[in-house]
């Protein structure tokens with residue numbers, strides 16, 4: 001959650017620098033990306049598409065329990081869930097904790113409900129064995145090469161409760177497929193189906209009605225329910 005209010009665009013030279021940092025140092029590359037502020041995905045504000053979904057009442061999300069994901073403050077404030085923001089980057093986490101100190105009035109009900117933990121998502125297990133009621137993925141799926149998507153799906157399935165909801169804000173749509181290397185990697189809404197595998201139903205699928213300038217046609221909101 002960067003502090004600037006401008007809508008970041010995906011400058012090609014920034015993307016190339018970020019990619020090189022990850023190639024050179026797969027362990028700490030994300031921390032370097034945060035340090036250098038090559039965080040184009042971060043709009044410095046809540047994701048309007050997530051806000052629209054949570055306020056619409058279109059999905060019967062639980063109002064008690066636990067959630068995992070970015071935009072942790074918005075999820076905690078709108079759904080009332082104890083929400084964990086997970087990241088591998090200490091700098092990214094510090095940035096999120098700093099933002100928590102100046103929480104806007106309309107989201108203040110999130111205070112006390114949000115924690116930020118440092119962990120590798122792919123090896124993370126819920127400390128107390130209590131799986132999540134809601135998981136939110138915004139640009140995490142696309143941050144890894146397609147070869148890792150099944151691993152992503154297995155981990156999501158392992159972390160969520162039966163009856164729990166996975167919110168996928170799919171972005172950025174429309175990236176070239178050929179001769180293109182991420183992150184972000186090319187994504188289509190259908191790409192989530194195989195990694196998630198059996199035991200999921202799609203309960204919501206909509207092009208967000210409210211989109212930031214410059215992001216028109218690049219976002220889609222899909223919600224899945226674990227059967």
Ligand SMILES: C[S@@+](CC[C@H](N)C(=O)[O-])C[C@H]1O[C@@H](n2cnc3c(N)ncnc32)[C@H](O)[C@@H]1O
Nearest residue numbers: 030070087088089092119120121138139140143
């Ligand atoms: C493209 S960003 C955005 C994802 C996230 N939803 C967000 O909006 O910040 C990817 C984020 O995932 C973090 N990350 C990368 N690899 C990770 C891992 N294995 N486990 C947890 N976080 C990771 C990075 O530090 C970065 O903040």
